[in-house]
Amino acid sequence: MYLNQDITVGSLQFTPSNGCNLFLGSHNLTLMDAVGNVGSGHCVITDGSGVVIRSISGAVGPGQTFGFPIGPSAGKWNCVQLTNQSGNVHTYSGRVVTSVADVANVETTAKVTWYLKCDGDGVSTDIQTPLV
Numbered sequence: 149m150y151l152n153q154d155i156t157v158g159s160l161q162f163t164p165s166n167g168c169n170l171f172l173g174s175h176n177l178t179l180m181d182a183v184g185n186v187g188s189g190h191c192v193i194t195d196g197s198g199v200v201i202r203s204i205s206g207a208v209g210p211g212q213t214f215g216f217p218i219g220p221s222a223g224k225w226n227c228v229q230l231t232n233q234s235g236n237v238h239t240y241s242g243r244v245v246t247s248v249a250d251v252a253n254v255e256t257t258a259k260v261t262w263y264l265k266c267d268g269d270g271v272s273t274d275i276q277t278p279l280v
Contacts (some may be wrong), residue, residue, distance in 0.1 A: 149168060149169070149171065149179065150151060150170075150171045150197065151170070151172055151173060151175040151261075152173070152175070153175055154177075154178070155156065155166070155175070155176075155177055155178070156177075156178040156179075156180065157177070157178070157179060157180065157181050158180050158181050158267050159179075159180070159181040159183070159184070160179060160183045160184070160217075160238070161183075161184045161185055162183075162184065162185040162186055162187075162190035162191065162217075163185065164268070168190055169189065169190060169191060169192070169193045169219070169222050170191075170192045170193065170196030170227070171193045171195050171197040172192060172194050172195065172199070172200075172243075173195060173198055174196045174197045174198050175198045175201075176198050176199050176200075176201055176241075176273065177192060177200050177201065178200075178201040178202070179201065179202045180189070180203075183215075183217045186215070186217040186227065187218070187246065188223055188224065188225040188256045189215045189225075190224060191218060191219045191225045191227070192218050192219070193218075193219050193220070193221060193222060194218050194219070194220060194229075194242075194243035194244055194245065194265060195220070195221065197243075199241040199242055199263075199265075200216055200217070200241065200242055200243070200245045201216055201239060201241045202214050202216075202224065202239070202240050202241075203237060203238070203239040203240075204232040204237070204238055204239075204240065209256065210272050212232045213229050213230065213231045213232075213233065214229065214232075214240065214250060214266060215227050215229045215255050216228050216229075216230070216242045218242060218244050219244065220244045220245050220246040221246055221259055224246070224260075226244045226260050228242070228262060228264075228266070230242075230266070235280070238266050238267065239267045240252055240254075240266050241264070241265045242262060242264045242265070242266070243262075243263050244260050244261065244262050244263070245260065245263070246259065246260055247259075247260075247263050250262065256262075263266060264275055
């Protein structure tokens, strides 16, 4: 399935038996709640500039974790978990691509690059992390 516009959904449940991926392209997917049945062949594919966005409320307290259900292409799943340690509201966004950021030793990397952003408490920080 391909997004043709930015969309906000309450929860997202993948059906693994259908092998269904959701391709973002240049569109953003905002998640308000949980994502279920995520894995290779049934996750969100960040095949363009689009990102997955999720706010984690301070009302749930510090230590709230969210796993980004993201892969760079069909059949690849590179989930990362982010934890809100502050207890304040933070909005996280992320995507992963199948190219490697400028790193010293390309041979020892997983050959994907994460683009992550966290907004909250008046601070916005971009993080670009190749998996090693």
